[in-house]
Amino acid sequence: MDSKIVKFKKTALDDDAAIYQRSKDTITKEEIKSLPFRQRLGYYKDYYLKITLVVIAAAVLIFSVLNTTVFNRSECRLSLCFLNGTLPEQSEEMDSFFEENIGLDSKNDFMRSDTYALDNYQMDMAYKTRLMAGAIDLIICPQDVFLEESGQGLFCDLREFLPKDMYAQLSDLLLENKVAETDDLGEVVSYSEPIPMGIDLSGSDFYKEYGGLLEQPVLCAAWRPENKENALKAIAYFTGIDLSLAETEAASEEISE
Numbered sequence: 001m002d003s004k005i006v007k008f009k010k011t012a013l014d015d016d017a018a019i020y021q022r023s024k025d026t027i028t029k030e031e032i033k034s035l036p037f038r039q040r041l042g043y044y045k046d047y048y049l050k051i052t053l054v055v056i057a058a059a060v061l062i063f064s065v066l067n068t069t070v071f072n073r074s075e076c077r078l079s080l081c082f083l084n085g086t087l088p089e090q091s092e093e094m095d096s097f098f099e100e101n102i103g104l105d106s107k108n109d110f111m112r113s114d115t116y117a118l119d120n121y122q123m124d125m126a127y128k129t130r131l132m133a134g135a136i137d138l139i140i141c142p143q144d145v146f147l148e149e150s151g152q153g154l155f156c157d158l159r160e161f162l163p164k165d166m167y168a169q170l171s172d173l174l175l176e177n178k179v180a181e182t183d184d185l186g187e188v189v190s191y192s193e194p195i196p197m198g199i200d201l202s203g204s205d206f207y208k209e210y211g212g213l214l215e216q217p218v219l220c221a222a223w224r225p226e227n228k229e230n231a232l233k234a235i236a237y238f239t240g241i242d243l244s245l246a247e248t249e250a251a252s253e254e255i256s257e
Contacts, residue, residue, distance in 0.1 A: 074110060075108075075109050077102065077109045077111055078112075078234060079111070079138075079226075079227070080114070080139075081114050081130075081131075081140070082113060082114070083116055083142070084117060084118055084119075085213075086212070086217050088211040089210070089211030090210040090211040091115075091211075095111055095112070097210075097237075098237075103233075131223070134222070134224035134225065137225040137226065137227050139219070140207075141218055142214060142216070143175075145218075146175065146218040146220065150177040150179070150195075150198060151177055152180065153180075153223070155220040155223060156221035156223050157195050157197060158170075159195075162232070169241045170199055170239060170241065173199050173200045173201075173203075174196040174198070175200055175218060177194065177198070178191040178192050179191065179192040179195060197221075199219040199238075202215060202217065204239060
């Protein structure tokens, strides 16, 4: 056992061996200042350029996020969705009208109009995703689409959505449908009572004024609209009823909250 210990000691490195010496891989500020300009530039490029670029990129990203979410936050205050060719030809002018008249909370807020062709799979999925997420307030569609979509319960019950006075004024324009109840296999087992889920816009001067060409468009409220106040105002414009009814409803909701 002793011979092994002696052998280990003989092979051990001295305390001043090169492996224990600290290599000088740093340079002081004074030494940097004493370097020629090109060498200083090369030193910074080799050791600090990547770090500097990463810091700048992170700062730009943070500023961008803060700018869009805090300082200059913008929100959609009214979202209209036009299905299967119902978009008016002068949709940009119509959007400008709504932006000027519905009352945006700040200069960064906006309204939007989107159009989807439901026979296109990707468009149909995009529309359904936005609808389920509550990112659509009002939908204008042909009657056949209304019957199909409302039959699946995708539109709002207007008895719950519209204030009583508006509902009474629009009673002659309301379109009903039954919602199909299905089992776990998707088989229809029953139907609901007729529910008013659409408004007939075939006589809408507002829709025609902006180039709406469909003869029997139907206006519906999405099942989870985010901007009910402005949606009610838009319905008043589309149907030509007294706008004060929508404004009164919005005011009463604010008071109750």
